[in-house]
Amino acid sequence: MPPLFIPRGVPRGPIPWRPCVMSEFALRLEDVRREFSQGRETLVVLDGADLSVRPGEIVALVGPSGAGKSTLLHLCGLLERPSSGRVIVGGVDCSTLADDRRTRLRREHLGFVYQYHHLLPEFSALENVVIPQMIAGVRRKAAAERALSLLGALGLAERVAHRPGQLSGGEQQRVAIARALANRPALLLADEPTGNLDPHTAERVFAALLERVRGEGLAALVATHNPDLARRMDRCVTLREGKIVTL
C-alpha cells in the first residue's frame, strides 16, 4: 500500500469524552426546526420534528421529494445545526456543542452512506476503508484487518485491490458501506443508499447493508423512496409538513 495521506490539522486519537453508550437513544430529535433564507423569504423545511432511534434499531425515513429527508439527515449527521430544537446523539446534546467536538463525534461515532459513493478514485477498495480508520487514530495493521473483514462480509474479498473505477456500481456502493462501518459507528445515516442502482443490484446491496448493520448491532436511519425497502426495516417514519409522523 502506498503511504497514506492524513490531512494536517485533523485531531487524532480517542476523544477525551465519549457519548454515553448506555443512553436510551442512539439518536433523538426534540422539536427541531430548520429554515433557510431565500432572499426576503424564509423556507421552513422542518418545524417541530421529533424522532427517537434506539440502539440497534433500523428506521426507514420516507416522504415525498422535497419533504426534507436529506436536511434531516444533515442535522442528525452534525453537518448542519438546527435553527432551533435539540439534536442528541448517543445521549450528547450536540445543538450547542463546539465545532471541534461535533467533528470528532461525527468522525468517530457516525457512519454515512450516500446515493453516490464518493470513494477516493485513486485508492483501492481496501485503502478507501483503511484511510478513515487511520484518520481516527487506528494503526494501519488493525485498520487493514478490519477493512478486509468488512469487505469480505460484503462479498468483496476478490475486489479489495481494485480501484473504484474498476468496480461495478453495486460493488462501489458496498465499498462505501464498508467505509461507513469501518470506525464502528454507533449510528449509521444513509441517504437513498441504493437510489443510484438498478432494481436487482439495489436489492442485493440493500440486503448486504441490512445484514451488516444488524451484524454490527448498529442503529440506522435510512432515507428511501422505495416502500419495499422501507417495509424491511424495523420501523418506518414519514416526513410530512415539517414533522415526523408514524403511520
Ligand SMILES: Nc1ncnc2c1ncn2[C@@H]1O[C@H](COP(=O)(O)OP(=O)(O)OP(=O)(O)O)[C@@H](O)[C@H]1O
Ligand atoms: N442549503 C439550502 N438552502 C436553501 N434551501 C434548501 C437548502 N437545502 C435544502 N433546501 C430546500 O429544502 C427542501 C427540502 O430539501 P431536501 O433535500 O431535504 O428534501 P428531500 O426530502 O431529501 O428530497 P429528495 O427526496 O428529492 O432528495 C427543498 O425545498 C430544498 O430546496
